Amino acid sequence: MRFSSLVSALAITAGVASAAQHSGRSLQHVGKKDKPLPKQIRQEPQGQKQTRRDTSQYLTNSTSKYSVNGTGIPEVDFDIGESYAGLMPISKDANETRELYFWFFPSENTEASDEILIWLNGGPGCSSLEGLLQENGPFIWQYGTYKPVPNPYTWVNLTNVVWVEQPVGTGFSQGVPSATSETDVAAQFLGFWENFMDTFDLKGRKVFITGESYAGYYVPYIADAMLNKNDTEYFGVEATMIYDPSTSYDVIQEQIPAVEFVDYWGGLFPFNDSFAAQLHNMSATCGYDDYLSKYLTFPPPGPLPVELPGTDETGATTDECDVFDAIYNEIFYLNPCWDIYQVATTCPQLWDVLGFPGSLSYTPQGADVYFNRTDVQKAINAPLIEWNECTNTDVFVNNTDNSLPSGLSVLPGVIERSKRTIIGHGALDMVLIANGTLLMIQNMTWNGVQGFTSKPEDPFYVPYHDEGYSPDMAYNDPALSVVAASGIFGTTHTERGLTWVSVDLSGHMIPQYAPTASYRHLEFLLGRIDSLSSTVPFTTDNFPQPNGTFLGNGTGPPEKRMRH
């Protein structure tokens, strides 16, 4: 589970008995090598800008206990490079026993020398090692695949990245959860961070904070706490990026846009006529349709009301207006392998080496959860304890995070005080819906103005790149398992320091489903390219791009792209 427990629907996620997994593209099909690449770009890259550096650039007396043997990772038959992992206390207090687990990969990119980037998964209570192993790490073992392979789109190609399991209670972290709010979460993180920066001698670096899902709370709150310190030695926050982030009320990000989403992806929700009519009736009578036509507009007409449609006096969605759960409860009859994180997923149900392939946990007999293996734990300086992708214990006391969603609290101030803020959203994600995230943006006032003043419609361009495969390569080349998209691949828009980008054909975990797209986002976040519509090649290759091409509009939400 990447996002959970505060959301009614996600309680269902854990409990629904119907099989609920997702499949992915067929490797066999990819291996047919029949993908027609644009002829003019079918050329070799013209050279790398990167130069190799010392392979133990961070090895010192204080870091050596964290050093990871890059050729000693179980099941990984290649060198993952220099890295450091282990437990780090959350304060300088000598008696502090609470610790967070991290895995730090220095970059060989010469432009990274004054940077450090943090990646956080969500939950709350889900491990950032999910991101490392299945999204943006240097080696990846994604659901349904046979074994780990090198990730050509790892963020480590661009900058120094640390994946952190937090808050206390998550993954390998140590200690009893005591957080009741995001302020507590941020305080834990900042204590950890001072120790981390000291240990690896990173003081004065530009800090980038990124994450997805429930990290839509973590990232802005941690950035806010750092910025409040006015201390660029340790907390020089430069920019943040949140993917498919939880940033507003569930009513806004799940209920209101749900039926329109189902209609948009009609072929993936082939409901019978009576059920479809019932949904449309609910969406209309509960006021969702009117809400969208009134408030999902650019510029917005004014502040969104405090009162949320379809709710009772406690602010909870009423049963009659719970379109989200109605859809959820129905779709599994039609698509037993439906995945709320990527709604185009159909059967068969794949396995996942982290035990969480989709809407449900599933580990086939004979399979192990990778980070739950003792040999893996020893190789990465982890405590020898049971590891779950998403913890079984609450990381907030009484499972309650008392903080307001970031879009209604700290996010505007973070945008105002940092160089760039990116909000990305996968078009096929339903656990949080892109149009709902746009509704949140339209109710947010930053740098003096409310919302985006014009509708997002600029093209998001992903550079063409060396696909890594060619007609004469071996059938078992690992590059065959990491092919990724190029071309216009969504919609982007920037106003007053905030950039929106929707990503086509991507589910909830953007670096997993759309690795080249997320690689491009990171280039922009780091300030290495000037816009997400830029058509310059990736900064790490010189691959020729088609020229003289009319880019047209973006292709992702909110643009209507139904072509009849």
Ligand SMILES: *[C@@H]1O[C@H](CO)[C@@H](O)[C@H](O)[C@H]1NC(C)=O
């Ligand atoms: C590192 O440790 C070694 C062996 O304990 C010691 O000789 C050396 O002085 C230490 N270096 C620093 C910079 O502390």
Ligand SMILES: *[C@@H]1O[C@H](CO)[C@@H](O)[C@H](O)[C@H]1NC(C)=O
């Ligand atoms: C790293 O692991 C490999 C494989 O187990 C082993 O051969 C090698 O000696 C190890 N290197 C170090 C420095 O421990």
Ligand SMILES: *[C@@H]1O[C@H](CO)[C@@H](O)[C@H](O)[C@H]1NC(C)=O
């Ligand atoms: C650590 O704990 C010991 C024993 O309880 C106590 O005497 C000491 O003052 C504590 N130190 C700090 C820094 O809190």
Ligand SMILES: *[C@@H]1O[C@H](CO)[C@@H](O)[C@H](O)[C@H]1NC(C)=O
């Ligand atoms: C940080 O700077 C701001 C603006 O200069 C100031 O209002 C605030 O009190 C400072 N905070 C700290 C912790 O020094």
Ligand SMILES: *[C@@H]1O[C@H](CO)[C@@H](O)[C@H](O)[C@H]1NC(C)=O
């Ligand atoms: C998002 O909202 C736009 C209206 O702004 C609508 O045209 C589009 O169909 C919606 N997309 C989805 C996926 O619901």
Ligand SMILES: *[C@@H]1O[C@H](CO)[C@@H](O)[C@H](O)[C@H]1NC(C)=O
């Ligand atoms: C249509 O779906 C609804 C909801 O599951 C069900 O109650 C109804 O029987 C279905 N109608 C037909 C004809 O299958």
Ligand SMILES: *[C@@H]1O[C@H](CO)[C@@H](O)[C@H](O)[C@H]1NC(C)=O
């Ligand atoms: C919109 O923003 C206003 C002002 O911050 C706030 O009072 C209101 O609750 C928000 N409404 C929603 C639906 O987020």
Ligand SMILES: *[C@@H]1O[C@H](CO)[C@@H](O)[C@H](O)[C@H]1NC(C)=O
């Ligand atoms: C982790 O390993 C332990 C010991 O083998 C086992 O009891 C437990 O079920 C495993 N947990 C997961 C999530 O696989």
Ligand SMILES: *[C@@H]1O[C@H](CO)[C@@H](O)[C@H](O)[C@H]1NC(C)=O
């Ligand atoms: C958690 O729940 C218990 C039992 O309901 C209650 O006594 C306690 O005050 C709660 N703690 C917090 C921090 O809300």
Ligand SMILES: *[C@@H]1O[C@H](CO)[C@@H](O)[C@H](O)[C@H]1NC(C)=O
């Ligand atoms: C990332 O770095 C590796 C090793 O240098 C290289 O093979 C790969 O092409 C790079 N990826 C990109 C997208 O430039």
Ligand SMILES: *[C@@H]1O[C@H](CO)[C@@H](O)[C@H](O)[C@H]1NC(C)=O
């Ligand atoms: C257009 O692309 C071709 C082939 O990649 C290249 O030779 C040419 O220099 C490009 N022209 C411009 C103006 O970029």
Ligand SMILES: *[C@@H]1O[C@H](CO)[C@@H](O)[C@H](O)[C@H]1NC(C)=O
């Ligand atoms: C791009 O969007 C604008 C505004 O929505 C529209 O007027 C224009 O026709 C679109 N361009 C194309 C090529 O579809």
